[in-house]
Amino acid sequence: xxxxxxxxxxxxxxxxxxxxxxxxxxxxxxxxxxxxxxxxxxxxxxxxxxxxxxxxxxxxxxxxxxxxxxxxxxxxxxxxxxxxxxxxxxxxxxxxxxxxxxxxxxxxxxxxxxxxxxxxxxxxxxxxxxxxxxxxxxxxxxxxxxxxxxxxxxxxxxxxxxxxxxxxxxxxxxxxxxxxxxxxxxxxxxxxxxxxxxxxxxxxxxxxxxxxxxxxxxxxxxxxxxxxxxxxxxxxxxxxxxxxxxxxxxxxxxxxxxxxxxxxxxxxxxxxxxxxxxxxxxxxxxxxxxxxxxxxxxxxxxxxxxxxxxxxxxxxxxxx
Numbered sequence: 521x522x523x524x525x526x527x528x529x530x531x532x533x534x535x536x537x538x539x540x541x542x543x544x545x546x547x548x549x550x551x552x553x554x555x556x557x558x559x560x561x562x563x564x565x566x567x568x569x570x571x572x573x574x575x576x577x578x579x580x581x582x583x584x585x586x587x588x589x590x591x592x593x594x595x596x597x598x599x600x601x602x603x604x605x606x607x608x609x610x611x612x613x614x615x616x617x618x619x620x621x622x623x624x625x626x627x628x629x630x631x632x633x634x635x636x637x638x639x640x641x642x643x644x645x646x647x648x649x650x651x652x653x654x655x656x657x658x659x660x661x662x663x664x665x666x667x668x669x670x671x672x673x674x675x676x677x678x679x680x681x682x683x684x685x686x687x688x689x690x691x692x693x694x695x696x697x698x699x700x701x702x703x704x705x706x707x708x709x710x711x712x713x714x715x716x717x718x719x720x721x722x723x724x725x726x727x728x729x730x731x732x733x734x735x736x737x738x739x740x741x742x743x744x745x746x747x748x749x750x751x752x753x754x755x756x757x758x759x760x761x762x763x764x765x766x767x768x769x770x771x772x773x774x775x776x777x778x779x780x781x782x783x784x785x786x787x788x789x790x791x792x793x794x795x796x797x798x799x800x801x802x803x804x805x806x807x808x809x810x811x812x813x814x815x816x817x818x819x820x821x822x823x824x825x826x827x828x829x830x831x832x833x834x835x836x837x838x839x840x
Contacts, residue, residue: 541580544645545569548584554592561601568603568638579778586631587638590615607639608646630779655659660784662791662824667780668695682757683774689746689756694788696739697721697794698810701785707755709747720743723811733809736795794821797829 545566550558558565565587574580593615594606605611612635641649663671664756668691675687691698693707711722713732719740720732735743746755778782796806803815812818822830 527606541574541577542570544577545574545584546692548581548586550588557592557595557601558588561588564603565591566599570788571641572638579730582630582778583634583638585810586634589631590635593618595830600713606644607642609636609637609639612636612639621680630777634665635780647737660787660790662794662821663781663787665728668791670777670780671783674774674780685746685750686741686756686759687774689754690785691788692739692746693721693755695792696736696743696783697723697733698789698792699723699733699785700789700811704756704785705754705759709755710755712743731809731811736792793818794829797821798826800828 521610548566565584568587569580569584572583574583578597590606590612591601594601599605599611602607612632615635616632669792671687671691675684675691678684678687690704692703697737699721707723709782713720713722715732719735721743722732743755750757774783781787793810796810797818801809807813807815
């Protein structure tokens with residue numbers, strides 16, 4: 521049993537594989553007898569889950585499970601089994617307080633997000649409208665501190681050592697040294713060097729982006745640990761991958777809570793870019809360690825930068 525499954529009520533774990541979200545929805549039945557009212561609400565749960573258009577069978581199962589448990593909770597409270605009542609913000613707030621002891625784990629947090637999304641669809645008039653966003657950046661935005669914290673938690677709680685090593689190595693290399701997606705798979709312990717007391721990583725050795733990158737302090741111990749444990753292998757392990765996108769196959773082998781945004785190496789690198797600019801490094805040094813020729817392409821990251829860093833970029837013509 522995985523660490524994630526350990527947080528899930530045993531009766532609700534569904535290990536059966538389904539070919540599609542539609543098959544998963546049609547076949548779903550809660551395990552054991554902790555959802556005795558499900559036959560009364562099964563059609564509603566299926567209809568709502570289908571309307572939410574889950575992209576994977578796992579996402580469909582997680583969504584319909586959240587709905588089934590919400591209806592069961594409502595029945596236990598003596599409430600009508602009406603989705604327009606149960607999916608109101610006030611009802612979900614009450615549900616959240618009742619489940620407060622459970623919400624600290626990623627499973628309950630995932631459920632809360634799914635139920636709020638369902639509520640916005642079923643009773644939109646009860647929910648405050650979301651802000652319309654006119655500006656869409658070309659570059660993927662950096663991850664938030666909360667998202668990164670949950671990624672690290674997930675990385676350390678993967679089922680196998682191979683999964684943990686890949687996930688942890690990926691986070692440390694992108695967030696600690698700003699490696700591009702194509703550079704992650706080839707990074708090895710022998711590329712670590714210490715210059716003037718600063719631990720650095722040589723990367724891009726075989727092409728024009730060759731550079732020496734100082735490793736951010738909070739990630740030094742992680743990379744040194746991987747290097748000590750696996751001195752003759754790549755940091756993320758030995759995988760048969762496309763060098764231009766090392767996550768193409770492997771990311772489907774790791775387990776990340778559905779409530780988190782997709783794991784993308786370019787977003788992890790953008791997170792590093794913003795952190796380096798915000799640290800106050802001068803622009804020429806920044807371009808050198810980032811393997812960039814100019815700052816113009818960084819204009820889309822301006823909303824995520826400190827005022828000082830944004831001003832420095834503006835002075836170089838990177839932003840309008």
